[in-house]
Amino acid sequence: MILPFSMARKKSAQVFLDMTDSELKNVPIDYYSLKLTSKQFEKISRLVYQISGIDLHEGKEELVKARLLKRLRHLRIADFENYLKYVENDQSKAEIRTMVDVLTTNKTHFFREPEHLDFLRDVIIPGLPKGPVRIWSAGCSSGEEPYSIAIVLQEILPQAARYEVKILATDLSDRMMEKARQGIYDEETLKTLPRQLTLKYFRRVDFKTGHDHGRRYRVIPELQSMVSFAKLNLMNEWPMRGLFDAIFCRNVMIYFDKPTQEKLVSRFWSYLREGGYLMVGHSESLTFLSHNYRYLQPAVYRKVNPQAVVRAKPVLHRGK
Ligand SMILES: C[S@@+](CC[C@H](N)C(=O)[O-])C[C@H]1O[C@@H](n2cnc3c(N)ncnc32)[C@H](O)[C@@H]1O
Numbered sequence: 001m002i003l004p005f006s007m008a009r010k011k012s013a014q015v016f017l018d019m020t021d022s023e024l025k026n027v028p029i030d031y032y033s034l035k036l037t038s039k040q041f042e043k044i045s046r047l048v049y050q051i052s053g054i055d056l057h058e059g060k061e062e063l064v065k066a067r068l069l070k071r072l073r074h075l076r077i078a079d080f081e082n083y084l085k086y087v088e089n090d091q092s093k094a095e096i097r098t099m100v101d102v103l104t105t106n107k108t109h110f111f112r113e114p115e116h117l118d119f120l121r122d123v124i125i126p127g128l129p130k131g132p133v134r135i136w137s138a139g140c141s142s143g144e145e146p147y148s149i150a151i152v153l154q155e156i157l158p159q160a161a162r163y164e165v166k167i168l169a170t171d172l173s174d175r176m177m178e179k180a181r182q183g184i185y186d187e188e189t190l191k192t193l194p195r196q197l198t199l200k201y202f203r204r205v206d207f208k209t210g211h212d213h214g215r216r217y218r219v220i221p222e223l224q225s226m227v228s229f230a231k232l233n234l235m236n237e238w239p240m241r242g243l244f245d246a247i248f249c250r251n252v253m254i255y256f257d258k259p260t261q262e263k264l265v266s267r268f269w270s271y272l273r274e275g276g277y278l279m280v281g282h283s284e285s286l287t288f289l290s291h292n293y294r295y296l297q298p299a300v301y302r303k304v305n306p307q308a309v310v311r312a313k314p315v316l317h318r319g320k
Helices: 005-010 013-018 021-025 038-052 061-075 080-089 094-103 114-124 144-156 174-182 195-201 258-271 306-319
Strands: 133-138 165-171 184-186 202-206 215-219 227-231 244-249 272-280 294-297 300-302
Touching (some): 038 080, 061 094, 080 094, 114 272, 144 165, 144 227
Antiparallel strands (some): 184 215
16 A cells, blocks of 8 residues: 555554555655654653653754654654654553653663772772672663673672672663663674673674674673663662662763752662662762762762761760
8 A cells, every 4th residue: 555645644643553564664754854843842752751750851852853753664653743642542551661762862881981890899899798799770771881890790709690799780771671681792882891801701692684794792691690680760669679789870860850860869869778889970960969978989979877977976075
């Protein structure tokens, strides 16, 4: 079935959804001439904010349009008006989740902001009380962050996988969770890792994907077993039990507005043990947020209960 573009625009989203894949392929729609009106942009921003806390403020229109065009093309929906109707009428809420997912920014790499990993190796781990080590990578994207943490732990605690070292890695994005769980990366992605670590922690897997015979590498099972992946929207309930020694939430809060950031760091507080650490991205200082953490160094904060410090003073004074 071939529809001229003008006709395609008039058809409701449902019509396209009722078509078979091969029928859909023949629907000519000129996606690049589609307009995203400011009203439509506002509606999308509102929906995304309600679900994910992501603040798609003014200036993000082109990004939203470019990313959602792919979605419209995939669904063969003729314009944004129909797409929004489709999102709103979808009782399963699957499309709104997909919409949020495609609008997330997932840029990451191995050993990103390595000062945090040095701090983990040199300060956090040596200072830990005996017992299991628990670390949370919140907003882990495609897994490079938690696997980098696992490599550091494995390097300093060579039998980390056998000890009780647990890294929880969570993200809102289904696409990213899938990638992270697979733990398969191409050569380009592994370039930020020192060569000897690639050789030690990755094994080559040959994939023949279409015409491309690119080299890919899979994280070794020993490293993978240290990380548990779970889909988690930071705006929703957190089902985890127990406290963490450190939470890495880096380059995630930058997408949230100030009230959302404040709420989030205060929720992290109750998931950290006393003396636990919060790492944020280097462009995400807590300086302008109200919080109780002690600042240690750029983008590193510590949970030190201020009441404990206040109580300690008179006792010292009396003892003199
Ligand atoms: C730029 S990546 C950061 C990845 C990694 N932490 C790093 O620093 O390299 C941001 C990640 O935050 C996730 N994210 C955004 N909003 C979220 C939310 N409400 N709940 C959970 N994850 C979220 C995105 O899906 C994305 O993968």
